[in-house]
Amino acid sequence: MRAAIALLMLPLLAAPLPAHAEDARFMLCEALPHLTCVWSGDSFYLRGKVVRLADAVTPERYTSACPKASQLSWRSALRLRDLLNAGTFEIGDADGSALALVSRDGQSLGAQLITEGLARARTPASPDWCG
Numbered sequence: 001m002r003a004a005i006a007l008l009m010l011p012l013l014a015a016p017l018p019a020h021a022e023d024a025r026f027m028l029c030e031a032l033p034h035l036t037c038v039w040s041g042d043s044f045y046l047r048g049k050v051v052r053l054a055d056a057v058t059p060e061r062y063t064s065a066c067p068k069a070s071q072l073s074w075r076s077a078l079r080l081r082d083l084l085n086a087g088t089f090e091i092g093d094a095d096g097s098a099l100a101l102v103s104r105d106g107q108s109l110g111a112q113l114i115t116e117g118l119a120r121a122r123t124p125a126s127p128d129w130c131g
Helices: 002-015 067-085 109-115
Strands: 037-040 043-046 049-052 102-104
Touching: 037 049, 037 067, 043 067, 067 109, 102 109
Parallel strands: none
Antiparallel strands: 037 043, 043 049
């Protein structure tokens, strides 16, 4: 009897499918095509378009030069995923290079990653993540 009731309740417990791409939850990018997912701690795909944080930079997930950078890259990507999934956010105008300021309630998500020690401020010079 319990099993029958559980089977009847199962559809009620399932998460509803998003009605629009904007409603989709972010996950880490894995298989192609990348539609709505986090590629690294400073870049994500939204509806198939790449968005890179204009104010923060993190190590790449798959090409890190050392274990320290690799660990930071995964931690920052997971944190960006959580920040994006925490609610609605705004994307400032991209400058043609896919760099854009991403914020929620006027607070930059990139600045939050920097404050949490998961990213560095974006500069023309590439940071040394292993030093």
